[in-house]
Amino acid sequence: MVHPRPLSPHLSIYRPQITSVLSITHRITGLALYAGTLLLVAWLWSAAYHAECYQQLHAFMRSLPGRLMLLGWTAAFYFHFSNGLRHLWWDTGRGFSLPEVTRSGWAVVVLTLVLTAYTWWRVLGAV
Numbered sequence: 768m769v770h771p772r773p774l775s776p777h778l779s780i781y782r783p784q785i786t787s788v789l790s791i792t793h794r795i796t797g798l799a800l801y802a803g804t805l806l807l808v809a810w811l812w813s814a815a816y817h818a819e820c821y822q823q824l825h826a827f828m829r830s831l832p833g834r835l836m837l838l839g840w841t842a843a844f845y846f847h848f849s850n851g852l853r854h855l856w857w858d859t860g861r862g863f864s865l866p867e868v869t870r871s872g873w874a875v876v877v878l879t880l881v882l883t884a885y886t887w888w889r890v891l892g893a894v
Contacts, residue, residue, distance in 0.1 A: 803840035
């Protein structure tokens with residue numbers, strides 16, 4: 768009789784940690800930045816070569832879904848940037864103790880929220 772082998776822990780019983788959540792989020796924001804940059808290139812191309820397309824893209828970006836996309840792109844940018852700085856700090860061989868990793872992870876989250884809010888406060892104040 769063959770005994771079943773033990774299974775490794777599954778995601779349903781695994782307690783997410785700040786490092787794993789930020790690692791996954793870093794990858795997701797990288798994809799979001801890629802998609803947002805494609806939209807930015809399309810907007811710049813249309814501004815230079817196709818006035819009708821530019822008007823449509825501009826109108827979309829001023830709509831609620833467009834602004835939510837821009838807000839998400841802004842948050843993705845600041846998160847990816849802040850977390851990248853965290854990784855550069857780690858590349859120096861510092862910040863690897865558990866309290867430092869947790870503290871720097873939450874600093875990335877707070878910095879992302881603060882910089883995104885400040886940017887949009889400035890943008891909406893300029894409009």
